[in-house]
Amino acid sequence: MEMLRVDNLAVTRGGLPVLEGLSFTLNAGHALVLRGPNGIGKTTLLRTLAGLQPALAGTISMPPETMAYAAHSDGLKATLSVAENLHFWASVYGTGSIDGALDQMNLRQLASRAAMSLSAGQKRRLGLARLLVTGRPVWVLDEPTVSLDAASVALFGEAVRAHLQSGGAALMATHIDLGLDEASVLDLAPFKARAPEDGGITGAFDEAFG
Amino acid sequence: MEMLRVDNLAVTRGGLPVLEGLSFTLNAGHALVLRGPNGIGKTTLLRTLAGLQPALAGTISMPPETMAYAAHSDGLKATLSVAENLHFWASVYGTGSIDGALDQMNLRQLASRAAMSLSAGQKRRLGLARLLVTGRPVWVLDEPTVSLDAASVALFGEAVRAHLQSGGAALMATHIDLGLDEASVLDLAPFKARAPEDGGITGAFDEAFG
Amino acid sequence: MSIWEYANPVKFMKTSSMVLPWVSILSALCIVTGLVWGFFFTPEAANFGSTVKVLFVHVPSATMAINIWVMMLVTSLIWLIRRHHVSALAAKAAAPIGAVMTIIALVTGAVWGQPMWGTWWEWDPRLTSFLILFLFYLGYMALWGAIDNPDTAADLTGVLCLVGSVFALLSRYAVKFWNQGLHQDSTIMKVGQDDPLDPSYYVPLVISIVGFVLFFVTLLLLRTRTEIRARRLKALEQRERMA
Amino acid sequence: MMPELGKYTATVLLSYAGTLGPMIVLLGWSLWRGAKVKAALAAQEERMKKNG
Amino acid sequence: MLALLSRDLKLAIRAGGGFGLGLAFFLIVVTLVPFGVGPEGKILARIAPGILWLGALLACLLSLDRIFALDFEDGSLDLLATAPVPLEGVVTIKAIAHWITTGLPLVVATPVFGLLMHLEGAAYYWMVIALLLGTPALSVLGTFGAAITVGLKRGGLLLSLLVLPLYVPTLIFGAELVRRGADGMETQVPLLMLAGITMATIAVVPFASAAAIRVNLR
Amino acid sequence: MLALLSRDLKLAIRAGGGFGLGLAFFLIVVTLVPFGVGPEGKILARIAPGILWLGALLACLLSLDRIFALDFEDGSLDLLATAPVPLEGVVTIKAIAHWITTGLPLVVATPVFGLLMHLEGAAYYWMVIALLLGTPALSVLGTFGAAITVGLKRGGLLLSLLVLPLYVPTLIFGAELVRRGADGMETQVPLLMLAGITMATIAVVPFASAAAIRVNLR
Ligand code: HEM
């Protein structure tokens, strides 16, 4: 069953179009990996899907309250402990316990550590654990595996697979291969926005210049 | 010729030992890649080598003013342009022009962009370009390829190779493979600090307890 | 055709370029007439002596200072509601003019106050609330300067202008209350209002007020055109970089 | 033909100077910036036409 | 919502005496004033209400810039904006947390500071009431300023430039209330105005703040 | 070194009117005071020097916390510490940059603000001298405070807490200098003290600041 449908979407960054004519659908139990060189617009696209910025054109249809977004930065509070950080998000999303998350991301023995005292990879793992406590079916992830070691990447792959099996879906931008066979890959290069002269979509101000 | 020698080094983080009994040497024209799971102590080790924190035990011998350090965060000024950011570091290190760096990291067409308006990977590339303008022979890099796309990683590999050929040396912590055949790998796992009772080195505080 | 067509930059550029020369000439005429008349050909007033001549620069500037903020409020609203870029840019262009008018009113007032009240500055309600208006101008311009994404800046300054206006009004009443509360002897500024001015002052005053208004319009058109061009330039540069 | 301003000469002159001065500065600044931006835009459009 | 409140309070405390700091700053300002204006009791008593109010304003101001800045920098603001809580709610909570950590302590501690400033009799009582009624508005308006300047580096000064003018009415009526109360004049008008302004602010401003944040996150 | 200075100034300006802001804030404080203490010229004139000094202190204070915080957050402090420039030098440069962006404008603009506060005759001249001699000390001490609190989240208030007490001597002698100057009493003692304090501070404090930063970076 369909979780997210995007129709001929155009996204802007800093006032001018970055990607255009983008259409895809994401079904339950499936994962879609966004590929593309640095600066093509992955983050921008994901932020738009997350509703953080308005789309320039096209439609995004997704049932309300289904999406959990994880950005480049994990939104951890340095002075709170790992457990406290997770508890906070758990109660924001109104889901109960954090034990499952702690175990899946193997953060048990770090649970009482202040987030500030975690290493880069440990932080990242905590950031991913956050996803698990949201209990949302659609995951939108921006480079989730940054600075994870091989073991942790595998761990993450497991988590995603489990999520998909339980009827969830995932949309993620990465540069590395996660070894997810359920995942289909979408290369963004072809959707790079063209200049208006070559029939590309026009950004806010060009429009005004009509 | 020898650029950096480390003898039976022990490093601490947050007051307790993280790595111990670490010894290695780094020769001109060679690269040493530090491997190890998240949290083993790569960042801590590199910070110690960079002189940002004192070593708990052991010696670090390296000619003065030979080392350039690049951390998890690139130290870019959001409101300064790419060129301005580089110029600043160039003049701090008293090296002249930034053109070489711009070209090697292929930042030419971004030169006049404010760093704030770069994508994650573009930022990272700028951070690496900084190394080139330091003109230092020994590079100490902490996860240099984070959030770089394949092309940029290759680009970086090139830069390192060129640096080595020109008689430099590089010490870096990464989780991914750079395809550098000059590089020898050092796995840190064996050097994980043991608890004092099993003969591990004692942290500042235990010591005080004699 | 609806008035909103002028909100299209191209249309605006066309129209403004046609209007601009005439407005500028007119404003020059009015200002010169008004001020020359006021300066050279007005009799001394009983209670003001020759300082009455200050009236012709002080009142217009003060009036403009207040009304320009009102105009900014309107244009900001238009932007926030109908998202016409020109409107936002007009507000941006107007702010410095308003600030300068405020400064002029402050300076002339202070200079005038020296002989009249024996002090450069008095914490009189009107003066004080005027000073506060100046603060709002400063904040507004500072905010425009601090944000580099134009649309973001337009939105935020718009919101600030809204909230600011409300509090500017509030402050005006607060200040009145505050200073009556300290029964401080009322200033001569009442003169202006209660007894209708003698025509020999009235006519040149009106002329120079009109002159100031036209001067504002001239600058506004000029600066808005500049802002539009600057915005266009920014967009082009960005696209070039992207390509 | 300077009018007789009596003991208030300074006051009146100052106030007029304090008015015209800022106005002229503002006008000059606006014109200058207008010219600058116009030129820059022209150059930019020129370049982009050339580059295609 | 409550989770957010408790988190913010926890953070404020962990970050080194959330409650203490505002007070301490207030104390310092109050103690500095005599150095500045000279120690005569008469003058001090005369300007006491004003100075206390100024102290409150500034103590408030100094803690403002971090209301959203931290959450913005570490990305939690993005996540909160995508979380199932209305941004207006978040903003209000933030304001409440800020008031609890800065406004409330001031109100409680005023009598003590009053002593230092030779505040006399009735003035005490009115000072407390005035601050109690006024400080919430300060926090809410502060949140608005913080929302507008979030993401701007070096927001501190700009923030105060935007916010302080908004504080003027509160300050005037607040100080006036105390002065009149002290002189035994009728206090109804300033009292009502003060309360009114606070109410209106609390009711309306959060929407503006939320809008500002949305814009800033784009 | 010069590169660092020019970079900091550039940043200050880019971040939205580096120079203007301090002034604007100063202006606001000066405007708010009468609302607090009432508009009578006599009283205002009496407390003017003190208030102006307080204003300067606070304008300084509000811009302090970002002196190192930004460089720390984006990692450039780490890099500067490993760069071939003495940390003491970096600290001094930072202080200079801060003074240029906040202290200097205040000194220049004081006469105008003096008007608002009904400052009379000789006081002007002394006010300017006092600020000119005093403000550098404020910036240097501020840098020290910033160095100690760098890395602490929500440093704003804590910072002011640490720094304000250090400002007391400057404030006392500064205000005293102006008061005496205005009353035509002999001004040598406060003048010398003020100058002395500033000199000593500039000479010694940077080393402390540098040490503090080294510790904070560990
Ligand atoms: C810094 C000092 C002063 C400031 C900021 C100031 C400000 C103002 C303002 C805001 C207005 C109202 C304009 C309007 O509502 O359209 C005004 C009008 C006026 N002012 Fe002043 N003023 C100052 C000093 C003086 C002095 C010293 C005098 C004469 C002794 C004076 C005489 C007048 C008169 C006659 C009017 C026009 C009457 C009216 O519009 O109500 N002003 N001034």
Ligand SMILES: Nc1ncnc2c1ncn2[C@@H]1O[C@H](COP(=O)(O)OP(=O)(O)OP(=O)(O)O)[C@@H](O)[C@H]1O
């Ligand atoms: N604030 C901004 N103003 C203007 N352009 C911007 C801004 N932020 C990003 N950009 C540009 O928008 C484009 C898309 O950026 P985005 O971060 O989405 O790329 P990305 O695909 O996420 O790259 P990466 O893989 O490095 O994260 C890039 O070319 C970037 O330079």
Ligand SMILES: Nc1ncnc2c1ncn2[C@@H]1O[C@H](COP(=O)(O)OP(=O)(O)OP(=O)(O)O)[C@@H](O)[C@H]1O
């Ligand atoms: N401030 C701190 N206090 C106490 N322990 C800390 C602190 N910072 C880090 N640690 C711990 O020190 C160990 C080493 O951290 P470090 O950042 O060096 O690991 P790393 O090898 O860089 O990991 P990664 O590959 O994820 O970057 C980790 O176990 C981490 O939890």
Ligand SMILES: [Mg+2]
């Ligand atoms: Mg990205």
Ligand SMILES: [Mg+2]
């Ligand atoms: Mg690390």
